[in-house]
Amino acid sequence: MDQPPESTLSQALVLPGFTVRGLTMPELRKDPIVGRWVIIATDRAKRPLMRRKESCVDALPGSLCPFCEGNEDKTPAEILAYRARESQANQRGWRVRVVPNRFPALQVDGHLNKRGDGIYDRMDGIGAHEVIIECPQHKESLTELSEDNLREMIWVYRDRLVDLKKDARLVYGMLFKNVGSQAGASLEHTHSQLIVTPIVPINVQEEMNGSKAFYQYRGRCIYCDIIQQELHAAKRIVLESSHFAAICPFASRFPFETWIIPKQHGSHFENIHKLEVEDLAGVLKTVLCKIETALDRPSYNYIVHTAPFDAQSLPHYHWHIEIIPRLTRIAGFEWGTGFYINPVPPEQAAEYLQETEVRCSS
Numbered sequence: 001m002d003q004p005p006e007s008t009l010s011q012a013l014v015l016p017g018f019t020v021r022g023l024t025m026p027e028l029r030k031d032p033i034v035g036r037w038v039i040i041a042t043d044r045a046k047r048p049l050m051r052r053k054e055s056c057v058d059a060l061p062g063s064l065c066p067f068c069e070g071n072e073d074k075t076p077a078e079i080l081a082y083r084a085r086e087s088q089a090n091q092r093g094w095r096v097r098v099v100p101n102r103f104p105a106l107q108v109d110g111h112l113n114k115r116g117d118g119i120y121d122r123m124d125g126i127g128a129h130e131v132i133i134e135c136p137q138h139k140e141s142l143t144e145l146s147e148d149n150l151r152e153m154i155w156v157y158r159d160r161l162v163d164l165k166k167d168a169r170l171v172y173g174m175l176f177k178n179v180g181s182q183a184g185a186s187l188e189h190t191h192s193q194l195i196v197t198p199i200v201p202i203n204v205q206e207e208m209n210g211s212k213a214f215y216q217y218r219g220r221c222i223y224c225d226i227i228q229q230e231l232h233a234a235k236r237i238v239l240e241s242s243h244f245a246a247i248c249p250f251a252s253r254f255p256f257e258t259w260i261i262p263k264q265h266g267s268h269f270e271n272i273h274k275l276e277v278e279d280l281a282g283v284l285k286t287v288l289c290k291i292e293t294a295l296d297r298p299s300y301n302y303i304v305h306t307a308p309f310d311a312q313s314l315p316h317y318h319w320h321i322e323i324i325p326r327l328t329r330i331a332g333f334e335w336g337t338g339f340y341i342n343p344v345p346p347e348q349a350a351e352y353l354q355e356t357e358v359r360c361s362s
Helices: 042-046 147-164 202-218 222-233 274-295 332-337 346-355
Strands: 027-030 037-040 080-083 094-100 115-117 120-124 128-133 172-179 191-197 237-240 244-247 258-262 300-305 320-325
Touching: 080 147, 094 147, 128 147, 147 172, 147 191, 147 274, 202 222, 222 237, 222 244, 222 258, 237 274, 237 346, 244 274, 258 274, 274 320, 274 346
Parallel strands: none
Antiparallel strands: 027 037, 027 120, 080 094, 094 128, 115 120, 128 191, 172 191, 172 300, 237 244, 244 258, 258 320, 300 320
């Protein structure tokens, strides 16, 4: 999704007699029935597609991986980098690096220009779309990185949210990672993405509405209750640490779906504490090692769920990470009903992952 040189671009969307006509900038359009916002971003059709088990070098014929150290000129200029003190921007010497996505879903320059078109609402596609390159070496998995490296990656996540939160146009920051072609990745070099939008995504809003209704009825955070009940029942626990619990949720939508939830209540990921960062690096690496070992390195997505920028600390919402191995496909019934069919009970998935012994690189 990410940063191939201009000369090696291939059309990902190719249909006989059909050409995508570019908009001057991305556009947000609102579905008037369910309130879902859709991003129309024609530049995204230019992304190259990664074939399964293909290396970055293979994906870009005649070129080197644009995310590897020494190829900094293959990406847009960096926004942020943790690097050696004596090194210079956009040169060697970095440990974690953030660059704009070359094919952004949203563009950072401009005004929202909110407007109506009869019953329809639309606005210009203003936002941010960044790539977090997690290490300078050509690694394909987070599990190959040291915990120190992962801690710096988490701090970079936090730093970018804190910085973009200052922009009054922007409301929500979604950190996510796509691994493998079935999960939507186009380059294998381990990296995450951050898309910041001027509206709250409908899935996040539904989570917040549900947790708020529970809080108004019970006076407690539902995520805090989930942690306590799951630790007590010990049926769906993958692992527990000082600050986090990793569980296969009771109503798992997908086989081996795993959530990592902080034990201490907090609604905003960007308010994460130092001890939590130290702990989360190990928990995230161990959970991913278990998933890769148990499931033979599947494609997967992970998403950091957090509260909107413009919300104060919320007593009813709880940030967390959702990891979704891509073992099944969503088909007609799921699209038509909103139901999910999961063939693996979460109790069995959690037991299998818990018992999976892993050896991660240090």
